[in-house]
Amino acid sequence: MSTDPVLPPGMSAARFARALAAFEAIVGAPNVCRGGAALAPYFDPFAPVADARAFAPSAALLPAGIDEIRAILRVANAARVPLWTVSTGRNFAYGGAAPRLAGSVVLDLQRLNRILAVDENLAWALVEPGVSYFDLYAYLREHGLKLWVDPPAAGWGSVIGNTLERGFGYTAYGDHAAAQCGMEVVLANGEVVRTGMGALDAGTLALSSWPLYRAGYGPSFDALFTQSNYGIVTKMGLWLMPAPPAYVIGEIQFAHEDDLGVIVDTLRTLQLRGTIVQHAVIEGAIRRAAGIDPRTRWYAGDAPMPEAAIAAMQRDLGIGRWNLHYALYGEPAVIDAQQRIVERAFAPVADSRAMAKRYTGNEEPQGGGDRNMAGIPTMSAFRMLDWRGGEGAHVDFSPLCPADGRDAWRQYSLVKARAAEYGFDYYGGFTAAGRALHHVFAAIFVRTDARQATRAGDLLRALMSDARAAGYGVYRSHLLYMDYAAAQYDFNDGALLRLAQTVKDALDPQGVLAPGKQGVWPAAWRDRRGYT
Numbered sequence: 001m002s003t004d005p006v007l008p009p010g011m012s013a014a015r016f017a018r019a020l021a022a023f024e025a026i027v028g029a030p031n032v033c034r035g036g037a038a039l040a041p042y043f044d045p046f047a048p049v050a051d052a053r054a055f056a057p058s059a060a061l062l063p064a065g066i067d068e069i070r071a072i073l074r075v076a077n078a079a080r081v082p083l084w085t086v087s088t089g090r091n092f093a094y095g096g097a098a099p100r101l102a103g104s105v106v107l108d109l110q111r112l113n114r115i116l117a118v119d120e121n122l123a124w125a126l127v128e129p130g131v132s133y134f135d136l137y138a139y140l141r142e143h144g145l146k147l148w149v150d151p152p153a154a155g156w157g158s159v160i161g162n163t164l165e166r167g168f169g170y171t172a173y174g175d176h177a178a179a180q181c182g183m184e185v186v187l188a189n190g191e192v193v194r195t196g197m198g199a200l201d202a203g204t205l206a207l208s209s210w211p212l213y214r215a216g217y218g219p220s221f222d223a224l225f226t227q228s229n230y231g232i233v234t235k236m237g238l239w240l241m242p243a244p245p246a247y248v249i250g251e252i253q254f255a256h257e258d259d260l261g262v263i264v265d266t267l268r269t270l271q272l273r274g275t276i277v278q279h280a281v282i283e284g285a286i287r288r289a290a291g292i293d294p295r296t297r298w299y300a301g302d303a304p305m306p307e308a309a310i311a312a313m314q315r316d317l318g319i320g321r322w323n324l325h326y327a328l329y330g331e332p333a334v335i336d337a338q339q340r341i342v343e344r345a346f347a348p349v350a351d352s353r354a355m356a357k358r359y360t361g362n363e364e365p366q367g368g369g370d371r372n373m374a375g376i377p378t379m380s381a382f383r384m385l386d387w388r389g390g391e392g393a394h395v396d397f398s399p400l401c402p403a404d405g406r407d408a409w410r411q412y413s414l415v416k417a418r419a420a421e422y423g424f425d426y427y428g429g430f431t432a433a434g435r436a437l438h439h440v441f442a443a444i445f446v447r448t449d450a451r452q453a454t455r456a457g458d459l460l461r462a463l464m465s466d467a468r469a470a471g472y473g474v475y476r477s478h479l480l481y482m483d484y485a486a487a488q489y490d491f492n493d494g495a496l497l498r499l500a501q502t503v504k505d506a507l508d509p510q511g512v513l514a515p516g517k518q519g520v521w522p523a524a525w526r527d528r529r530g531y532t
Helices: 013-027 036-042 066-079 133-142 159-164 204-209 257-272 285-290 307-317 332-346 368-373 380-386 405-421 450-469 479-488 491-507 523-528
Strands: 059-061 083-086 105-108 115-119 124-127 180-186 192-194 232-239 246-254 280-284 322-330 353-360 392-402 427-432 436-446 474-476
Touching: 013 059, 013 066, 036 059, 066 083, 066 105, 066 180, 066 232, 115 133, 133 159, 159 232, 246 332, 246 368, 257 280, 257 322, 257 332, 257 405, 257 427, 280 285, 285 307, 285 322, 285 380, 285 427, 322 332, 322 368, 332 353, 380 392, 380 436, 392 405, 392 450, 392 474, 405 427, 405 436, 405 450, 436 450, 450 479, 479 491, 491 523
Parallel strands: 059 105, 083 105
Antiparallel strands: 115 124, 124 232, 180 192, 180 232, 246 322, 246 353, 280 322, 280 427, 392 436, 427 436
16 A cells, blocks of 8 residues: 555645645654655555545644644644644544545644543543553553543543544443543634633632533533534543442343344343443344454355354354343442343343353453453454454444334344345444444455455445435444435435534634544535545
8 A cells, every 4th residue: 555645635745845844843853754654554544445545644743732733723724734633543444543635634642642630539530632541541550549441442542532433432431422521622723722610710620620510601512522623622531430349240142133122122121220331232243253263264255154154153152143241330239139130131032141240359351342341441352353364454334223122123134134245244233322222333354455445335335325214324434434424414404514514614714624524524625525
């Protein structure tokens, strides 16, 4: 893959060279990536297109703090250079650190990596964008704090980056956007804003209340900066989970494909009644197996795995067609009683098998997924890249699904059938959050095979069309289809997108911040919609 830079649209090489010289004067030559190996991390490593240069950056900048960010914005506004902001750029399966608008300069915030404060009594932390889940976990351990982080599947990502994309994890604090409290944001004009209680300019007293109450006084703006291109978030408060005195990590295996509906309906009741308060995971058999061995162990063909091979795989590994993972947190007597309730609820499902283990004190589970439910970041999710052999890659289709068994079965059947048409296995499952399910399907392919990559991209568009026709919408999208996803939210001829564009043009009149992110284009670049 070529990693040569691509100029911003409509900009001459000489004009861009002058802008780069101005950026270099701000951040220093070592913190400007101009091409070759230095720029390679800013291309999409899992691009579902034959030519990854469709989302090629022109350069990358690594500022060290707010003053440098503000200076970069002054240059960008004057020279009309589009910037694409990333926290650490590890949002793989959705585009990585690559920009939506080819030729944008990536603004990489990984050097802003301080954990600014942690309060054990009130269970909060204040962090910068470069802080990963591994970093925060290590900090809590090093300082002996009885607090847990809530890690997503891959712990190397940014806490702020994942939260801003409305990512989720596996403990009682699994809704990351809901556990966020207070932001510091640099707007496109360089102005620095603190939301909520952080708007009090009262020194340490303001800091102590900033991560406690999101609303503050007057209009609330935190949600405005999630999945948006309205500002650069440089600090964020988040609520941490007090370490429980005990916890149970349980698994229930279900033998039959058509058990999905009753699993979802039973789980919804348990969650809405407060028995299971965390994000429980309903994992398909192939998703479970892909974390263990490549598919060639059970099937050597190129076509999607036939039912007989999947059944043999289940028997071989001792897993279910669906595998429910959940956790219970609290006092031992309470969670023991909750565990009995859970087991009784699922007992009527024929051929199901339940298992659970209670942990106390400093005990830790050993398995990757189980460790996530114990607040311990891992990288176990990336084992799935070996599923098809070769240099593995994946792109994700992420529709929201009502927590209703009929909807879950409808979405699953739709995705499985369409994936098979394009030659892909159903690698997927549901993360349950009470009233809604996050349905995540991954199209796994060999990244060096251009035909497979293109077919994965084509499958994404087909799935989005299918879901919209059935009345469902995605909650995240790869760069390739951000415009398409935004256009599907089309009530009143797209009133929501028009509102987003109105806000964008007011806050960023030059259109320098992340043009095209989530389908929101500023006036200056609106003619680029639908094009790469």
